[in-house]
Amino acid sequence: MSSLTHAQGNPAGSRRAVATAWLGAMPIVIAIATAAALPAPAWALAMSRGVVSLPLTAAQCLDQAYEALVAEGYHAVPLAGTGLMHGFKGQHGAYIICGGGPGAPTDVNVIVATEGSGDDRVSNDERVRLQRRMAGLPAAPESAPLVAAR
Numbered sequence: 001m002s003s004l005t006h007a008q009g010n011p012a013g014s015r016r017a018v019a020t021a022w023l024g025a026m027p028i029v030i031a032i033a034t035a036a037a038l039p040a041p042a043w044a045l046a047m048s049r050g051v052v053s054l055p056l057t058a059a060q061c062l063d064q065a066y067e068a069l070v071a072e073g074y075h076a077v078p079l080a081g082t083g084l085m086h087g088f089k090g091q092h093g094a095y096i097i098c099g100g101g102p103g104a105p106t107d108v109n110v111i112v113a114t115e116g117s118g119d120d121r122v123s124n125d126e127r128v129r130l131q132r133r134m135a136g137l138p139a140a141p142e143s144a145p146l147v148a149a150r
Helices: 001-009 011-036 057-071 120-133
Strands: 044-055 073-080 084-089 091-101 104-114
Touching: 044 120, 057 073, 057 084, 057 091, 057 104, 057 120, 091 120, 104 120
Parallel strands: none
Antiparallel strands: 044 104, 073 084, 084 091, 091 104
């Protein structure tokens, strides 16, 4: 005979079964209520991506990517033979990908991920500054118009 069948025939047993079920579920209920009451986690990640076509060869693009990252205060790290340059600055990670055929123009993907804020505007501002540098323009304050991205 199962404990459920046994509890149905005994009113004291059914109350005991319900109480035992609530006690077993209580840690889960407490954990869910606590998680719902907490602010967003500090490890929230924000990202921004933009693509621009520039009149550069792939090699020129990689050189320009290195210069753009260093000019914006990133520790730039080239990945040999990949068409990719990446860099890190504080909570930001930036990736500049130079793609396309052997000649100009080159499609340039600029991706910035920012850890800790969860605010896409922070990543977007970093990406816009890098895109402007890639296009040969000076980095602009956050209030400047965005570089057209597709």
